[in-house]
Amino acid sequence: MAAGPAPIMTDAADGGRNSMSSTGLMRAASDELQMPATLRWYLAHERAILGTLVVMLFLIGWEGLERGWWADALRPLLGASAERLRLKPIFISSPTLIAAAAFRMFFVTGEIWRDLAWSGVGYVLGLGLASRSAFRSASPRAGIGASPTRSNRCSRRSTPRRKSHSCR
Amino acid sequence: MLAALNATPQVAFLPLIVVWVGTGLGERVLIIFLLAVLPLAINAHAAVRTTDPRLVKVASSLGAGDWRLFRTIILPSSVPFLLAGLRLAIGRGMIGVVVGEIYGSAAGVGAMINQAGARFQTDKVFVGVLTIVAVGVILVEIVQRIERRVDVWRAPA
Numbered sequence: 001m002a003a004g005p006a007p008i009m010t011d012a013a014d015g016g017r018n019s020m021s022s023t024g025l026m027r028a029a030s031d032e033l034q035m036p037a038t039l040r041w042y043l044a045h046e047r048a049i050l051g052t053l054v055v056m057l058f059l060i061g062w063e064g065l066e067r068g069w070w071a072d073a074l075r076p077l078l079g080a081s082a083e084r085l086r087l088k089p090i091f092i093s094s095p096t097l098i099a100a101a102a103f104r105m106f107f108v109t110g111e112i113w114r115d116l117a118w119s120g121v122g123y124v125l126g127l128g129l130a131s132r133s134a135f136r137s138a139s140p141r142a143g144i145g146a147s148p149t150r151s152n153r154c155s156r157r158s159t160p161r162r163k164s165h166s167c168r
Numbered sequence: 169m170l171a172a173l174n175a176t177p178q179v180a181f182l183p184l185i186v187v188w189v190g191t192g193l194g195e196r197v198l199i200i201f202l203l204a205v206l207p208l209a210i211n212a213h214a215a216v217r218t219t220d221p222r223l224v225k226v227a228s229s230l231g232a233g234d235w236r237l238f239r240t241i242i243l244p245s246s247v248p249f250l251l252a253g254l255r256l257a258i259g260r261g262m263i264g265v266v267v268g269e270i271y272g273s274a275a276g277v278g279a280m281i282n283q284a285g286a287r288f289q290t291d292k293v294f295v296g297v298l299t300i301v302a303v304g305v306i307l308v309e310i311v312q313r314i315e316r317r318v319d320v321w322r323a324p325a
Contacts, residue, residue, distance in 0.1 A: 089290065089291075090288040090290060091290065092290060093290040093291040093293075093294055097291040098291045098294045098295060098298070100291070101289075101291035101292055101294075101295050102295045102298070102299075105292070105295055111280075112277070112280070112295070112296075112299065114275065115275060115276050115277045115279070115280045115296075116277060116299065116303075118273075118275040118276040119196075119265050119269065119276040119277045119278065121193065122193055122196035122197050122200060122265060122268065122269075122276070123200060123261055123262075123264075123265050125193075125197045125200075126196065126197045126198070126199070126200025126201045126204060126261060126264060127200060127204050127257060127258070127261045129197065129201045129205075130200070130201045130204035130205035130208055130257060130261075131204075131208055131254070131257070133201070133205055133208075133209070134205055134208035134209035134211075134212045134253070135208075135212055135250075137209050137212070137213070138209065138212035138213045138215070138216045
């Protein structure tokens with residue numbers, strides 16, 4: 001019996017199991033074309049926009065705690081207890097103070113470069129030593145890298161010549 | 169041995185390290201080494217263990233030497249493990265820098281954070297912390313780029 005042409009599977013025919021059918025894709029594409037340009041741009045950059053928004057809200061909230069914005073705004077509602085929302089700068093700094101300190105330390109006094117260099121030397125040496133040691137400790141397990149030891153030579157079962165003279 | 173060392177809080181060795189090598193560069197290098205070596209070693213051992221033994225056997229039977237075996241078979245198959253270990257080690261090394269310098273150093277970002285904290289200069293403390301975070305993020309990003317470059321031949325999972 002000759003097989004006829006394969007039927008075109010639609011969303012309805014496959015019971016919606018295959019959500020990426022051609023009809024569904026075409027419908028999605030046409031829907032997308034009918035969207036306003038602003039909405040299309042938002043959907044394309046949704047993650048970045050929402051991420052930036054959350055960070056901005058966090059920074060504004062923090063700045064408000066240090067400057068007393070929230071204490072001033074909520075005093076009519078909470079009375080004197082709203083002062084608990086005003087934090088002293090020695091306990092928690094603010095984003096603007098931190099930015100100013102960073103600018104001063106990096107570009108005016110340059111004091112942080114010396115500290116960074118001092119920390120960097122130790123970091124590079126420590127990490128380099130750790131990488132080297134870790135690799136050297138792992139290498140003999142496969143019989144590679146390090147100079148051949150007795151155990152390395154014995155683990156190489158595919159070389160009977162070596163086995164014969166050193167692994168007895 | 170590695171598991172036992174991994175379960176040990178390596179920072180607890182800091183007083184001993186200070187007694188042995190004093191404060192300064194040696195102390196910082198040693199604490200960074202202690203913190204960073206374990207993720208690297210565990211991943212390197214796992215990497216070597218997961219290398220396909222058939223490939224090693226074939227290469228050996230075709231006369232590949234140790235160095236060639238390493239360069240053409242062991243290293244390519246180990247790269248994801250090694251770089252994952254390196255990513256972990258970068259973070260732990262940062263902890264080592266700060267802890268080592270807080271404990272016994274007059275210079276460095278950790279010492280600066282410690283001194284600024286003692287003077288209630290919280291803005292300087294945050295600058296130090298954010299600087300360390302930024303350096304860590306940059307280093308991890310570099311490792312990820314290297315990983316993407318050297319691991320391009322591997323089929324996506």
